[in-house]
Amino acid sequence: MADSGAPKPSSSVKLVLLGEAAVGKSSLVLRFVNNDFQENKEPTIGAAFLTQKCNLPTRTIKFEIWDTAGQERFASLAPMYYRNAQAALVVYDLTKPTSLIKAKHWVAELQRQASPGIVIALVGNKLDLTNDAAGGDGEGAGGDGEGDARKVTTEEAKSYAEEEGLLFFETSAKTGYNVTEVFTAIANAIPETSLKTARGPGASSAAARTEEQRVNLNGPRDPNAKEGCAC
Amino acid sequence: MAPETEEPAVKSNNEAGPGQETQGSAAVPSPSPSPSPPPPPLPPRRKASGEAPLQVGGQLQSKPTTAVSSIDISTLSFPDGTRGTFPTPSVGSGPSSLNSGYGTPTRDSSGDNLTDSMSVMSFAPTIRAPGDLASLVAAEFNRKSRAWNLLRSQSETVQPFEGIEFGDSGELAGFEREFDDIPENMTDDVRLSMWQSKMKHYLILSSAGKPIYSRHGDLSLINSSMGVIQTIISFYEGAKDPLMGFTAGKARFVVLTAGPLYFVAISKLGESDAQLRSQLEALYMQILSTLTLPTLKNIFVHRPSTDLRKPLEGTETLLSSLADSFTKGSPSALLGALECLKLRKSQRHAINNIFLKNRTDKLLYGLIVAGGKLVSVIRPRKHSLHPSDLQLIFNMLFESGSIKSGGGESWIPICLPAFNNSGYLYMYVSFFDDDNNDTQHPPTTPSQSSPSPPPTNNTPPESPQEIALILISPDRESFFPFSSLRTSLYNSLTKSGHLSLIRQSLSSPRPSISSILPSPSPSPSNSPSPISHFIYKSRPNVQFVMSSLQPLFVSPIARRKLMSQYQSLHAAMHAKHSHLKVIYSVGEDCASLGWVTPLFEFYCVAGPNVSRQAMTEAANKVVKWVGREEGRVFIIGGGVF
Ligand SMILES: Nc1nc2c(ncn2[C@@H]2O[C@H](COP(=O)(O)OP(=O)(O)O)[C@@H](O)[C@H]2O)c(=O)[nH]1
Ligand SMILES: [Mg+2]
Numbered sequence: 001m002a003d004s005g006a007p008k009p010s011s012s013v014k015l016v017l018l019g020e021a022a023v024g025k026s027s028l029v030l031r032f033v034n035n036d037f038q039e040n041k042e043p044t045i046g047a048a049f050l051t052q053k054c055n056l057p058t059r060t061i062k063f064e065i066w067d068t069a070g071q072e073r074f075a076s077l078a079p080m081y082y083r084n085a086q087a088a089l090v091v092y093d094l095t096k097p098t099s100l101i102k103a104k105h106w107v108a109e110l111q112r113q114a115s116p117g118i119v120i121a122l123v124g125n126k127l128d129l130t131n132d133a134a135g136g137d138g139e140g141a142g143g144d145g146e147g148d149a150r151k152v153t154t155e156e157a158k159s160y161a162e163e164e165g166l167l168f169f170e171t172s173a174k175t176g177y178n179v180t181e182v183f184t185a186i187a188n189a190i191p192e193t194s195l196k197t198a199r200g201p202g203a204s205s206a207a208a209r210t211e212e213q214r215v216n217l218n219g220p221r222d223p224n225a226k227e228g229c230a231c
Numbered sequence: 232m233a234p235e236t237e238e239p240a241v242k243s244n245n246e247a248g249p250g251q252e253t254q255g256s257a258a259v260p261s262p263s264p265s266p267s268p269p270p271p272p273l274p275p276r277r278k279a280s281g282e283a284p285l286q287v288g289g290q291l292q293s294k295p296t297t298a299v300s301s302i303d304i305s306t307l308s309f310p311d312g313t314r315g316t317f318p319t320p321s322v323g324s325g326p327s328s329l330n331s332g333y334g335t336p337t338r339d340s341s342g343d344n345l346t347d348s349m350s351v352m353s354f355a356p357t358i359r360a361p362g363d364l365a366s367l368v369a370a371e372f373n374r375k376s377r378a379w380n381l382l383r384s385q386s387e388t389v390q391p392f393e394g395i396e397f398g399d400s401g402e403l404a405g406f407e408r409e410f411d412d413i414p415e416n417m418t419d420d421v422r423l424s425m426w427q428s429k430m431k432h433y434l435i436l437s438s439a440g441k442p443i444y445s446r447h448g449d450l451s452l453i454n455s456s457m458g459v460i461q462t463i464i465s466f467y468e469g470a471k472d473p474l475m476g477f478t479a480g481k482a483r484f485v486v487l488t489a490g491p492l493y494f495v496a497i498s499k500l501g502e503s504d505a506q507l508r509s510q511l512e513a514l515y516m517q518i519l520s521t522l523t524l525p526t527l528k529n530i531f532v533h534r535p536s537t538d539l540r541k542p543l544e545g546t547e548t549l550l551s552s553l554a555d556s557f558t559k560g561s562p563s564a565l566l567g568a569l570e571c572l573k574l575r576k577s578q579r580h581a582i583n584n585i586f587l588k589n590r591t592d593k594l595l596y597g598l599i600v601a602g603g604k605l606v607s608v609i610r611p612r613k614h615s616l617h618p619s620d621l622q623l624i625f626n627m628l629f630e631s632g633s634i635k636s637g638g639g640e641s642w643i644p645i646c647l648p649a650f651n652n653s654g655y656l657y658m659y660v661s662f663f664d665d666d667n668n669d670t671q672h673p674p675t676t677p678s679q680s681s682p683s684p685p686p687t688n689n690t691p692p693e694s695p696q697e698i699a700l701i702l703i704s705p706d707r708e709s710f711f712p713f714s715s716l717r718t719s720l721y722n723s724l725t726k727s728g729h730l731s732l733i734r735q736s737l738s739s740p741r742p743s744i745s746s747i748l749p750s751p752s753p754s755p756s757n758s759p760s761p762i763s764h765f766i767y768k769s770r771p772n773v774q775f776v777m778s779s780l781q782p783l784f785v786s787p788i789a790r791r792k793l794m795s796q797y798q799s800l801h802a803a804m805h806a807k808h809s810h811l812k813v814i815y816s817v818g819e820d821c822a823s824l825g826w827v828t829p830l831f832e833f834y835c836v837a838g839p840n841v842s843r844q845a846m847t848e849a850a851n852k853v854v855k856w857v858g859r860e861e862g863r864v865f866i867i868g869g870g871v872f
Binding site for chain 2: 021
């Protein structure tokens, strides 16, 4: 973890999770924020707002996360959550092909309606249900007895992500595989210029703005840094 | 919800057995020498004709709460331009009548209701339902074997439901498994018999016969049962004589038709039809709260064969937790009233004021709720809150894990059907929870990370201990103002010490009978409290207070038995044409007393050997105690702006 002796500049990033119900959005957030997993998680109602800090070598990113419910009846509310978002995590379940179709719809909607600079990550979740060594990670849930539950190939999703200029990850909220990586990658991909900097919720926006400038000038981040988030 | 609007047409007076005491006029249990002021006379009975049609989404079960008097709710404009006025139900399309408590499919052709002159048996030509009040009163309450009499004479201190301890759960055998899932990996025969062994079922289907929800068993398992039920219901619909309920074996079937939906309750637990129907109404309200009434109607106007499961996706857990609270036995649902956290009047006043001081612009209602008990309410003078709406909110927050388990702050579009069934409000929810949210809201935030947050404890205590802040607005953009309201309110309440006061009160149990009725003799072991449990509902405040369930009524079966007693008393007192003010009944395993005045409803349960006199004396003492404690156990008025 980073040396916390000298306070690093801290910026907040608004992030929204979108995707079909039950693909594991809330589970990814729960893993990222609390390093926890619940086997039979009850569906999200409405939307949940959570925050989590992520330490980069040169700065701290405070994610302000909107975890949306994903059910159809809430679709019309989605713009409220992605409107000012700097990043979006569009999640599908790689054992369920229809969820990728839904994910593509979300990507298209974001590209049309969200702020132009938005960083989008496409995330295929529930990797632990496949035979891939990476996701099995000890628990080997679906891998051992029941064979491979994967229905969406890495290649298919990856090539789509490349076409659309999205970050791409396959994760398991259950084992934690690749979860921090998604958020770290997003933190690293947010253009410096769009980072609002603040020393905490108390900081006035004016102070934040001046600080932002200072950071922009003096705090170039190390692109090679591979440092985990604060969890 | 209180089944007050639908009352069984059984006159309990006529069925009174030898052990049963009914009093038509004396409002105070007679043997009491109590000098307490005689409660005012009974309020006028509801007129039968006035309540015939069930207004879809609007039949209010009881008055709005937390208002000193029931204030007419006036108009509220919604951001989309719609306006809501309540409590007058706005749209009435429900064809069904709620009046027949035990109605098998007969109503007299005038459209009027069951009348006194008809006998119970004429309505229930089949086997008597377990929910049949007459059978409860006449047979079970009063059947005394010689052995029982002997036992009674030997022991004055038999506790209620002692049989449970000796493994005799009676009708409730198997109740521990009531909430277990029906496993998928068994043969259909096994699964079907497990399904049949459940004591309570709730089914929801569209009038076109499409299954929507079943508490037990996946829909494929029970598809054929759904079909049968739909056929039966629609058979009677065709005859312009809607089916209200019927009995098969030990199970009572009750049907509620609401708009395009059929709701069916199947119960072996002995509720009255009115009570079951009010449970079904609560499920309907839950659906409205998800969809709003116009949306629900639209869906079926355009495509009558729509599968409603998709639009309702994600709310099955809410329906189930609601259903389960009825099956476990919920005083709040039975009485249509809320419970408050006990606080000194001055403390509650101070909390209200802090709340009011922090309030923001677009706030419609603000509530602090601790473990399902109301702590503080702030509201505009013009708008009251309705218990049935609060029931839905409390269910979502405290009974189902949907919001609790998510962590963070929630922003939920919700329709509060009793308030306005045609539009959404937006509800902010955050828990004042030490190890969860508050780490995300440190009062001052030095930017600092927690490298490894402690594993959160996911096993909640037996009764929910969470303190929730609920802020409701008609404006969907209010989240961030509310989030800062939360921070400042949290800080103020922490600094003033009120948050720890709330926690303290929350962790102390409900009042015990022995603390309310101190034993007169120096050695309490010789003279146990005459009563074992009570519930007191304040009718003007639409709130209730009850004694601790410890130690006798903690197990699910004992609790269920207790609630069944209250249900029977409640049904008897609220039977449409009953003029009961006091009812006393003795059964093999307990004695119970109900007492209703315009100011309160009081119910208590005692061991089977407790004399009527001892019970009525105790009842009087408890009522006096509530009078003294009224400012602490009830919210009177609340914070108004
Ligand atoms: N095997 C497995 N199950 C998962 C994973 N992530 C979520 N789930 C399960 O999938 C279900 C839906 O998850 P949830 O987070 O509520 O999905 P959401 O509706 O997208 O928020 C829950 O039962 C989770 O336990 C995962 O990575 N692996
Ligand atoms: Mg979710």
